[in-house]
Every structure is written in structure tokens, then in C-alpha cells.
Amino acid sequence: MTRLGIIGSGSIGAGLASLASAAGHDVRIANSRGPESLAGLVAELGPGVQAATVEEAAAFGDLTILAVPLSAYGSLPIQELSGRTVLSTGNYYPSRDGRIPELDSLDLTTAEYESTVLPGAVIVKAFNNIVAHHIPSLARPAEAQDRSGMAVFGDSTEAKQLVAQVIGDLGFDAVDCGPLAESWRTEPESGAYTLVYAADSEGFSSDYTADPGAPVPADRLRELVAASTRAKVAEREF
Numbered sequence: 001m002t003r004l005g006i007i008g009s010g011s012i013g014a015g016l017a018s019l020a021s022a023a024g025h026d027v028r029i030a031n032s033r034g035p036e037s038l039a040g041l042v043a044e045l046g047p048g049v050q051a052a053t054v055e056e057a058a059a060f061g062d063l064t065i066l067a068v069p070l071s072a073y074g075s076l077p078i079q080e081l082s083g084r085t086v087l088s089t090g091n092y093y094p095s096r097d098g099r100i101p102e103l104d105s106l107d108l109t110t111a112e113y114e115s116t117v118l119p120g121a122v123i124v125k126a127f128n129n130i131v132a133h134h135i136p137s138l139a140r141p142a143e144a145q146d147r148s149g150m151a152v153f154g155d156s157t158e159a160k161q162l163v164a165q166v167i168g169d170l171g172f173d174a175v176d177c178g179p180l181a182e183s184w185r186t187e188p189e190s191g192a193y194t195l196v197y198a199a200d201s202e203g204f205s206s207d208y209t210a211d212p213g214a215p216v217p218a219d220r221l222r223e224l225v226a227a228s229t230r231a232k233v234a235e236r237e238f
């Protein structure tokens with residue numbers, strides 16, 4: 001059993017908490033409105049998940065998962081996160097997060113930028129290139145033949161190993177895709193963003209939320225990440 005702190009209880013945070021609970025992990029989950037607001041969610045997710053403050057979730061256990069907008073990273077508790085392995089699911093969306101010059105210029109990847117915002121935290125990037133509803137629909141038990149790969153980027157081998165173990169428990173095969181500097185490969189508008197897991201892989205369905213997703217084996221995911229292209233954020237339309 002791994003002790004997981006999850007900050008963010010929206011689409012991604014709640015989805016990962018649900019899988020973690022099913023895998024028998026001990027989870028503390030937090031949001032911006034406080035533990036009382038999470039009573040309904042934790043009741044739904046079962047006894048393995050308890051509501052916490054952001055500070056409690058940050059300091060809890062072996063791994064902290066961040067599932068909040070990028071604009072919220074600056075308000076997270078730096079002291080509690082320092083020295084910890086932090087699985088970051090965050091993406092940069094200027095329309096939501098405001099313009100960040102280092103990201104618009106491509107000087108940093110989002111994960112590298114997060115490392116500057118949270119000095120001391122050992123950032124590992126994963127689960128940022130899969131839409132929330134594809135996470136439960138593509139999660140499979142370890143013995144399944146149709147498990148999907150999940151790209152993992154990080155600068156610490158030890159931290160990536162811990163994250164890979166948790167990803168495996170949640171139902172995916174972790175694929176080490178290199179350091180944080182390479183994590184642009186799974187950022188929005190890159191070639192290995194969310195569309196790779198879509199059943200309609202040629203383009204978004206008219207109702208993408210109805211797309212059930214399609215398994216992407218680890219070897220195929222590795223190829224897609226290696227072949228990914230990079231788009232300049234400032235040139236994107238949002």
C-alpha cells in the first residue's frame with residue numbers, strides 16, 4: 001500500500017483517487033474549498049480515501065499528485081512539497097492560466113516551469129496527455145492484454161520508479177520517456193497529446209466526451225512520443 005496525497009479533486013484528481021482507492025492505496029485528497037466540501041466525494045470513493053487540507057495532502061505519505069490548474073501551483077505549500085516526489089498532471093492553457101513568457105517562448109517545458117515554481121519538489125510528469133474520462137475507461141488490471149502505456153518524464157530515476165509503480169497499480173504501463181526537458185512531447189498541441197488515446201484518432205468526434213478511448217500499448221506509445229512534434233504556444237489559438 002502506498003500513501004498518496006492528491007491536491008485537486010476535479011476530473012483528474014477524483015479519477016486518480018478512485019483508481020488508487022480500488023488498488024488499495026491510502027489516499028488523502030484536497031481541494032481549494034477545504035475538507036468539508038469533499039464529504040460527498042470521499043463517501044463515494046470509499047474508506048481508502050479521506051478528505052484533507054492542501055497542507056495535509058502535500059505532506060502525506062510517499063507521493064503527492066497535483067491535479068490543479070497551472071495557475072494554482074504558485075499557491076501550493078512549497079515547504080511541505082520540498083524533497084517529495086510530486087506527480088504533476090498539469091498543463092499550460094493560457095486562456096485559463098494567463099500568459100507565461102517562459103512557456104510561450106519554449107525556453108522551458110511546463111514541467112520544468114513547475115519545478116521553478118515549486119523549488120525542492122521532485123517533479124515527475126504523467127497523466128497530462130490523457131483526457132479525464134479516458135483514465136477510468138482505459139485502466140486495466142496488471143494481467144490484461146490490452147493495457148495502455150502512460151508516458152513518464154522526470155530527472156530523478158528513483159522518483160520515476162515510484163511513480164511507475166503507482167501508475168502500474170492504477171492500471172497503466174509506465175513508459176519512461178526521458179527527462180523533464182523532453183516533456184514537451186506530451187504537452188497540448190504536441191504530437192502525443194490526448195488524441196493518442198481517442199478511438200476517433202483522426203480528429204475530435206463531434207462529442208468527444210462520448211469517445212470511449214482505445215488502448216495504446218506501451219511500445220506504440222513510446223513510438224508516438226518519440227515522433228512527437230512541438231508547437232509554439234504563442235502561435236496556438238485558444
Ligand SMILES: NC(=O)c1ccc[n+]([C@@H]2O[C@H](COP(=O)([O-])OP(=O)(O)OC[C@H]3O[C@@H](n4cnc5c(N)ncnc54)[C@H](OP(=O)(O)O)[C@@H]3O)[C@@H](O)[C@H]2O)c1
Pocket residue numbers: 007008009010011012013030031032033034054066067068069070072075076089090091092127128129130131132133
Ligand atoms: N480534464 C482533463 O481531461 C485533463 C487531462 C489532462 C491533464 N489535465 C490537467 O490536470 C489539471 C487538473 O485538471 P482538472 O480537469 O482535473 O481540473 P478541474 O476539474 O477544474 O479541477 C481542479 C481542481 O483543482 C482544485 N484547485 C484549484 N486551485 C487550487 C488551489 N489553489 N489549491 C488546491 N486546490 C485547488 C479545485 O478545487 P475546487 O474544487 O475547490 O475548486 C479542483 O478540485 C490541470 O492542470 C489540467 O490542465 C486535465
